[in-house]
Amino acid sequence: MTPLKMHGSHILSTGSAIPDICIDNDLLGTILDTSDSWISTRTGIKERNILGRDQSIIDLATIASKKALTKGLLQAEDLDLIIFATSTSNDLFGSASQLQHALGAKQAAAFDITAACSGFVISLIIAHQFIQTNVYNNILIVGADTLSQWVDWSDRTTCILFGDGAGAAILQKNQDNDILSFEINTDGSEAHQLCINHKRNFQQDTKHNNLINIPSNNYYQHLRMNGKEVYKFAVSKVPESIGKCLKQISMNSKDITWLLLHQANQRILETVANKLNIPVEKILSNIQFYGNTSAASIPIALDEAFDAGHICHKDIIAIAGFGAGLTWGSMIIKWHINE
Structure with missing residues (x-):
């Protein structure tokens, strides 16, 4: 075979x-x-x-x-x-x-x-x-x-x-x-910490002797977040996840050129960097201009870093996303100029 x-x-x-x-x-x-x-x-x-x-x-x-x-x-x-x-x-x-x-x-x-x-x-x-x-x-x-x-x-x-x-x-x-290692994780038991819940309303069907409840006017509620718990989750799980990705390829945090995290909160970015012993000047951050753009935050920051010329041939980039679910995922990239 x-x-x-x-x-x-x-x-x-x-x-x-x-x-x-x-x-x-x-x-x-x-x-x-x-x-x-x-x-x-x-x-x-x-x-x-x-x-x-x-x-x-x-x-x-x-x-x-x-x-x-x-x-x-x-x-x-x-x-x-x-x-x-x-x-x-x-x-x-x-x-x-x-x-x-x-x-x-x-x-x-x-x-x-x-x-x-x-x-x-x-x-x-x-x-x-x-x-x-x-x-x-x-x-x-x-x-x-x-x-x-x-x-x-x-x-x-x-x-x-x-x-x-x-x-x-x-x-x-x-x-x-370019993609050297990765891992993804989920903890559904904590999903309620960051969610947009679906609300179902029912009306009784009197024509069928109240045996059937018919959904009516269903809608999604506003976003709800327990900020303290999400913060604790992020600063705990993300460094651990990046560490596992580095271990897979026999690297350590000193090998990282840039740290690119989901742009949720500047305090989270700096705390994760500190736990990994990565200098703050290696953090790619644009949160002051855009806030938390959810799934868009990492690719927007990545695009701006490429446009600014920050990312160069053979740079090592640690990337991590984290949020609702609760879900989190990390990857280590070694970017190459396409010759």
């Missing part, structure tokens, strides 16, 4: 998109009992952007994807697969097919991944499996969320944190392999 030949996965290009409406902390201070000092001290966030009435999540995802295609010198028809990581789909059945149509990627299969803030990392890992086993050559991974539509804007403990956005990356089969 011929052994399966494993192929390498290369991050060919990235793209990102942010909606036009910017809400800074001073503006929030005019409608809530809060201030720029209170928000920025506790979170590191100075402003966030939210979706306008004339925009949809597909618009943002399309812009980010087209930027990635342009940078990668690819056409939409070159894509074999689209993985859309989002928890705020504009269709309950998923939005990946809408993105496929918007791009004109007629040859690509498409599906959604719902894993909140871990969604992009998990999607990247899934795409890596398809490429390693020679199923696909060019895969578009998009992380996009619009949680501004699901927060309670009278609750200062949650609404100050979240913004909208989209980020994209194209993973391509290559002789050099």
Whole structure:
């Protein structure tokens, strides 16, 4: 029996998109009992952007994807697969097919991944499996969320944190392999710590002698988060997860060039870095400008780091996503210039 030949996965290009409406902390201070000092001290966030009435999540995802295609010198028809990581789909059945149509990627299969803030990392890992086993050559991974539509804007403990956005990356089969190690985890017993619960209302069917309850006016509630518990979860599990990924490839934290975490809270980023003995200047952070954009946060920061020239040939990048579920996932990347 011929052994399966494993192929390498290369991050060919990235793209990102942010909606036009910017809400800074001073503006929030005019409608809530809060201030720029209170928000920025506790979170590191100075402003966030939210979706306008004339925009949809597909618009943002399309812009980010087209930027990635342009940078990668690819056409939409070159894509074999689209993985859309989002928890705020504009269709309950998923939005990946809408993105496929918007791009004109007629040859690509498409599906959604719902894993909140871990969604992009998990999607990247899934795409890596398809490429390693020679199923696909060019895969578009998009992380996009619009949680501004699901927060309670009278609750200062949650609404100050979240913004909208989209980020994209194209993973391509290559002789050099960028993804060195990875792991993903779930603790469903703590799902209630960060959730958007579904509410079901029922009306009795008197025509059938009250034997049947018919669902009526179902809806999703506002985002709910236990900030203290989520913080404890993140600063405990993420360093442990990154440590396991490093151990798989006989590396340690001193080998890391850049630390790229889900942009949830600046305090979390710095605490994780400290636990791993990674200097703060190695943290890739843009949280002050965008807030927590959920599945979009890592690809947006990755795109900006590439555009700024921070990531160079053979740099080692530790990436970790964490959030609702509770889910978390990490990976170690050694990025190569595609020659």
